[in-house]
Amino acid sequence: MTDNLVLVERPRPHTALITLNRPERMNSMAFDLMLPLKSAIEEIRHDNSVRAVVLTGAGRGFCSGADQKAAGAIPHLEGLTAPTIALRSMEMLDEVISAFRRLHQPVIAAVNGPAIGGGLCLALAADIRIAGDEAYFRAAGINNGLTASELGLSYLLPRCIGTSRAFEMMLTGCDVDAHQAERIGLVSHCVPGAELLDYCYDMADRIAAFSRPGIELTKRTLWSGLDASSLEGHMQAEGLGQLFIRLLTDNFEEAVAARAEGRPAVFRDKK
Structure with missing residues (x-):
């Protein structure tokens, strides 16, 4: 309280x-x-x-x-x-x-x-x-x-x-x-x-249940998209966020493995 x-x-x-x-x-x-x-x-x-x-x-x-x-x-x-x-x-x-x-x-x-x-x-x-x-x-x-x-x-x-x-x-x-x-x-x-x-x-x-940085960056890019002056500039911001998580975590590999094994994904948000 x-x-x-x-x-x-x-x-x-x-x-x-x-x-x-x-x-x-x-x-x-x-x-x-x-x-x-x-x-x-x-x-x-x-x-x-x-x-x-x-x-x-x-x-x-x-x-x-x-x-x-x-x-x-x-x-x-x-x-x-x-x-x-x-x-x-x-x-x-x-x-x-x-x-x-x-x-x-x-x-x-x-x-x-x-x-x-x-x-x-x-x-x-x-x-x-x-x-x-x-x-x-x-x-x-x-x-x-x-x-x-x-x-x-x-x-x-x-x-x-x-x-x-x-x-x-x-x-x-x-x-x-x-x-x-x-x-x-x-x-x-x-x-x-x-x-x-x-x-x-x-x-x-x-x-x-999803990746913390994935959720946070998605929220940020959704809101920033409302303010974006151009599609091109906003797509660059989206791409950088996607690369950030792809390169610095194993989340993508975990999602693929979880689907193949028929289980929920467990995202650790780290390599």
Whole structure:
């Protein structure tokens, strides 16, 4: 446990479960929750026993976005004026989104309920999204008289579901239910809510069984591909990663031998 508002557990070997634990406020993004979430991410990043991460919310919600009643405050604001406090606060929230991307381990969002506004951004910061059948998604800024663009949403959402659907979600503030989210590619799968965590744990187990550098480099190249300015430059980065593992480990030979012998591969990540 990192804080009573953010729980960190080990439901299975090599898997860390992060639970946003503010169910009475639908796990809204008060700074009292976001600060320990940022700390939990940093701790897991350096925990080499963790091979995959599952992120979920306690109770009926995944994350309902900004807390409009009790947002809390970040530290080190003494002597600052309101505009600078607002900038520092937004910077801290941005750092949480970026921290998920910087994690060595893949992150699976187990979206168990509403993912609204910043909660949608948290789900998009994960590498894989699985929805329980009670989940729904909303880009809520426009409903609140603001821009819907926040915490990387206007960058991540079009890359996830395409421009037309992203424009529709962000300009109309509509709700996208779990089944529609699966259909448009916002989530990989929609499963019954009672099965959601076990489904994500099974996926984490599958990931954990592969080569650690293979998984880490795959995550890096997938994210860098979203930023790539050219196919040629990105293919060079992919090729270097492939060569790195091929030359410095016996993983390829082990995979070939395991298939020939009809057994699971055991990757040692070394020569």
